Amino acid sequence: MNADKYSTLNVGHDVRGSINIYQERNEAPAIGEQLKVAVGITTLHTDVLVVRRKEPHGPLDWQFPAGIVKPGESPWKVAELETIAETGISVSMHEQLGMRVHPVTGVEMHYFACRYLSGSPKNLDVNENRDCRWQPITSLGDLIPIDQIFSRVLEYLNGCVCGTLEP
Numbered sequence: 001m002n003a004d005k006y007s008t009l010n011v012g013h014d015v016r017g018s019i020n021i022y023q024e025r026n027e028a029p030a031i032g033e034q035l036k037v038a039v040g041i042t043t044l045h046t047d048v049l050v051v052r053r054k055e056p057h058g059p060l061d062w063q064f065p066a067g068i069v070k071p072g073e074s075p076w077k078v079a080e081l082e083t084i085a086e087t088g089i090s091v092s093m094h095e096q097l098g099m100r101v102h103p104v105t106g107v108e109m110h111y112f113a114c115r116y117l118s119g120s121p122k123n124l125d126v127n128e129n130r131d132c133r134w135q136p137i138t139s140l141g142d143l144i145p146i147d148q149i150f151s152r153v154l155e156y157l158n159g160c161v162c163g164t165l166e167p
Helices: 075-087 137-142 151-162
Strands: 006-014 017-024 036-044 047-057 060-063 066-068 090-101 108-118 129-136
Touching: 036 075, 036 090, 036 151, 047 075, 047 137, 066 075, 075 090, 075 108, 075 129, 090 151, 108 151, 129 137, 137 151
Parallel strands: 036 108
Antiparallel strands: 006 017, 036 047, 036 066, 047 060, 047 129, 090 108
16 A cells, blocks of 8 residues: 555544554545444343443444444454453344444444343443443433434344344
């Protein structure tokens, strides 16, 4: 890569190291076109695993464990690895729930239902988060504005509460 042709956007870091996104100096693509984030939706009975950001981003304070997908990485694997790295909860990907461009951040989000395997929630990523816990699905709206949650995630969580889907 010719360093003179590119500028670096530092978009933050995840638990696996710093992320640098390169763009051509004369182009200004939207951040959402450059970034992919994998999100793990992990349930245990009628609770869902959530983490609290160290620094809220507007109305976004609590979220599901997530990580930036680097080039060549599998989004579902990132969802698994980030869940354990951030919370200590071991999971395996169960089902792909879908993809959307996040309405607040403009980032391309890939959502995966993850099967709980073991562990108790611990905030293992103190650089990005300040808390993690199991939240009753029925009161998830107390932490995350319902209108900000991807509709397919809501459908999946509703199925977990009603017993119509396998968590």
